Amino acid sequence: MSAEEKPLNFLEQLIKSDLEAGVVEKVVTRFPPEPNGYLHIGHAKSICLNFGLALKFNGACNLRFDDTNPAKEEMEYVEAIKQDVSWLGFSWDGEERYASSYFDTFYEWAVHLVNTGKAYVCDLNAEQAREYRGTLTEAGKNSPFRDRSAAENLELLEKMKAGEFEEGAKVLRAKIDMSHGNINMRDPILYRIRKQSHHQTGDKWCIYPTYDFAHGQEDAIEGITHSICTLEFADHRPLYEWFIANLPVPAKPRQYEFGRLNLNYTVTSKRKLKQLVDENYVDGWDDPRMPTIAGYRRRGYTPASIRKFCEMIGVTKADGVVDVAMLEHAIRDDLDKNAPRAMCVLRPLKVVLTNYAADKSENLTAPGHPQREDLPERTLSFSNEVYIDADDFREEANKKYKRLVLGKRVRLRNAYVIEADEAIKDDNGNIIEVRARVIENTLGNKPEDGINPKGVIQWVDAKDNTEFEVRLYDRLFTDAAPDSGDKNFLDFINSDSLVTLQKCYGEKGLAAAAPGEVFQFEREGYFCRDASEKTAGQCVFNRTIGLKDSWAKIENK
RNA sequence: UGGGGUGUAGCCAAGCGGUAAGGCAGCGGGUUUUGAUCCCGUCAUGCGAAGGUUCGAAUCCUUCCACCCCAGCCA
Numbered sequence: 001m002s003a004e005e006k007p008l009n010f011l012e013q014l015i016k017s018d019l020e021a022g023v024v025e026k027v028v029t030r031f032p033p034e035p036n037g038y039l040h041i042g043h044a045k046s047i048c049l050n051f052g053l054a055l056k057f058n059g060a061c062n063l064r065f066d067d068t069n070p071a072k073e074e075m076e077y078v079e080a081i082k083q084d085v086s087w088l089g090f091s092w093d094g095e096e097r098y099a100s101s102y103f104d105t106f107y108e109w110a111v112h113l114v115n116t117g118k119a120y121v122c123d124l125n126a127e128q129a130r131e132y133r134g135t136l137t138e139a140g141k142n143s144p145f146r147d148r149s150a151a152e153n154l155e156l157l158e159k160m161k162a163g164e165f166e167e168g169a170k171v172l173r174a175k176i177d178m179s180h181g182n183i184n185m186r187d188p189i190l191y192r193i194r195k196q197s198h199h200q201t202g203d204k205w206c207i208y209p210t211y212d213f214a215h216g217q218e219d220a221i222e223g224i225t226h227s228i229c230t231l232e233f234a235d236h237r238p239l240y241e242w243f244i245a246n247l248p249v250p251a252k253p254r255q256y257e258f259g260r261l262n263l264n265y266t267v268t269s270k271r272k273l274k275q276l277v278d279e280n281y282v283d284g285w286d287d288p289r290m291p292t293i294a295g296y297r298r299r300g301y302t303p304a305s306i307r308k309f310c311e312m313i314g315v316t317k318a319d320g321v322v323d324v325a326m327l328e329h330a331i332r333d334d335l336d337k338n339a340p341r342a343m344c345v346l347r348p349l350k351v352v353l354t355n356y357a358a359d360k361s362e363n364l365t366a367p368g369h370p371q372r373e374d375l376p377e378r379t380l381s382f383s384n385e386v387y388i389d390a391d392d393f394r395e396e397a398n399k400k401y402k403r404l405v406l407g408k409r410v411r412l413r414n415a416y417v418i419e420a421d422e423a424i425k426d427d428n429g430n431i432i433e434v435r436a437r438v439i440e441n442t443l444g445n446k447p448e449d450g451i452n453p454k455g456v457i458q459w460v461d462a463k464d465n466t467e468f469e470v471r472l473y474d475r476l477f478t479d480a481a482p483d484s485g486d487k488n489f490l491d492f493i494n495s496d497s498l499v500t501l502q503k504c505y506g507e508k509g510l511a512a513a514a515p516g517e518v519f520q521f522e523r524e525g526y527f528c529r530d531a532s533e534k535t536a537g538q539c540v541f542n543r544t545i546g547l548k549d550s551w552a553k554i555e556n557k
Numbered sequence: 558u559g560g561g562g563u564g565u566a567g568c569c570a571a572g573c574g575g576u577a578a579g580g581c582a583g584c585g586g587g588u589u590u591u592g593a594u595c596c597c598g599u600c601a602u603g604c605g606a607a608g609g610u611u612c613g614a615a616u617c618c619u620u621c622c623a624c625c626c627c628a629g630c631c632a
Contacts, residue, residue: 181560184560319624325582
């Protein structure tokens with residue numbers, strides 16, 4: 001289905017009709033992360049949505065840090081977030097924005113609410129406030145401080161701002177309705193006292209606005225037309241609208257909600273991801289097993305594959321769980337089309353070719369990609385000793401096994417057909433070497449005797465190759481829903497999620513692989529030269545994803 | 558017993574009163590010097606359930622059921 005045939009999602013339909021009806025002249029969206037952690041695949045969905053909408057409808061999308069809580073936020077995260085959004089391929093409109101740069105305006109607007117009798121300073125502590133708030137089914141009751149005069153409220157607010165009260169001693173609240181069915185409307189908190197310095201504003205403030213008192217106003221200031229957030233904020237929409245209606249804001253943005261992404265076998269909660277990092281279950285936010293943008297990048301996922309995935313899953317208000325196989329399909333599809341091919345032997349088994357001169361060697365050529373003539377050919381060296389994968393040889397096997405078997409033939413990919421004569425074993429009976437013969441004139445030709453090999457395997461010259469480390473990654477969790485119900489996600493960490501293989505042999509051209517470059521190691525999968533500083537000076541390849549393996553299904557039957 | 562939201566195949570998802578798109582996964586087959594890719598075929602008499610309106614309902618109405626979110630001075 002072409003792009004123009006693809007049906008519009010509900011937000012695209014909405015924007016299209018808003019544009020046609022003249023409700024807005026130009027669509028402006030925003031991606032508003034809080035800089036309290038690294039971006040993950042769920043954020044990628046939001047990024048693709050917000051930036052994608054702007055692109056599709058010729059609008060603009062801002063990057064805005066929703067930095068209203070200095071206790072949790074750090075500069076490290078704002079830098080990482082900027083890098084990740086850029087890496088995904090999007091450009092925000094102008095400079096990045098910060099909620100904190102509007103703090104003066106927010107304060108003026110708080111004063112405005114106080115002056116219009118719509119906000120008051122409340123002395124209830126957190127516990128008391130909870131009691132007064134009521135429950136989901138019972139109305140709350142008015143705070144005893146609800147009826148302070150505007151003058152008194154103003155004086156107290158100024159003292160809060162001046163740092164004259166301790167944290168938690170007072171808050172500024174909107175005066176709405178303590179019996180409202182929507183708890184967000186029961187006199188929500190606008191400002192709290194936090195005597196902490198902020199990564200952007202330093203020590204200028206000791207009171208900070210809450211999300212509710214900030215978000216819609218940020219949108220209004222920036223001229224956001226469609227403020228898109230996840231479903232759990234739908235309950236906040238009436239409050240969002242209340243502020244827009246009761247404040248002298250320069251525009252009237254509208255909030256819309258969509259269903260956040262859930263992926264099976266994956267945890268996407270910043271808190272839990274942070275725990276995995278802090279407690280060393282993984283090697284940092286960019287560990288290739290992490291569902292973070294940084295993790296996928298290090299793993300070898302391409303920006304295009306992540307964008308494709310986000311397009312595939314769609315945007316709706318239904319909260320479902322997407323099969324991680326969809327993400328895997330997206331990256332396989334991209335890499336199959338674009339990654340240059342190479343050969344690598346993960347578990348080397350030496351094969352000595354007894355009828356090939358021991359002092360001879362030759363250079364063979366192989367296509368860079370079976371379907372892409374634009375990718376350069378590569379040169380493979382060949383000699384009388386090659387490595388093949390230990391899994392590709394058996395002393396005996398049934399007809400389904402299409403690799404090297406004693407007395408049988410196999411094609412060495414891009415090279416000759418060989419026939420195995422003998423398996424050499426050590427004292428424990430382990431096969432340590434195979435002796436085989438090259439079948440004459442089979443480079444590019446079938447055997448002249450008509451006995452064709454059943455299969456093709458990869459190999460590497462044992463005398464001229466590149467040696468490196470390979471890290472095989474698998475899903476981080478063994479359970480499809482590791483954080484559902486009362487489960488503890490840490491109980492389901494896959495102990496085999498990282499298998500490190502030393503002394504893997506790849507064709508010699510791989511020595512020139514650039515950090516971050518991805519190859520298909522034929523018959524194995526896609527592998528990315530690690531680009532992390534953690535492995536600087538070493539040659540390490542991370543497995544992005546294996547090839548689809550129908551043999552595994554046959555074998556496991 | 559409150560408020561908000563959602564139910565279309567194993568999963569994601571079109572559908573907007575005219576007779577169930579597409580993708581992922583699966584299954585069967587073909588091509589192949591990658592057990593990959595690619596190609597072909599297959600996969601909902603059924604749209605949470607029951608009633609109703611209509612010539613005609615996944616779409617409209619009624620009732621019911623299930624699931625998700627909300628009682629941070631987090632976002």
